[in-house]
Amino acid sequence: MDRKEFLTTVGIGAVAAICTSCFAGCNPLDPMTNSPTNVDFTLNLADPTNSALNTNGGFIYKDNIIVARISNGSYIAVSSICTHQGNTIAYDVTANRFHCPAHGSNFATDGSVINGPASSSLTTYKTSLNATSLRVFS
């Protein structure tokens, strides 16, 4: 391989690597296909890693799902992926809603859109509490 062939090969490889990483980082998530499906997991509320769920307003993330103990003490689980452009939502106990800090979308605790720019609801999941075991499932 001569110098010109080497530089051409390395240059093409470098461009491909840069483009691949840019496209992967720039592509927004498709909310219709990236919401978790076939969900079924159990959280141990006695485990310190889940201690946020022992207080109204606390929430945790697991596998692209946000599990929150809302202001009335019940547990809600919704996709943590904003349906606008895929940023991560958080639970706002003061307003009792889910909020996306990226562009300001807000969602009710049933996943419905309160205000955009998001126009689609969050996927919701069922929860069931048995003593200190909180099951989250589709």
Ligand code: FES
């Ligand atoms: S990504 Fe959530 S409002 Fe834009």
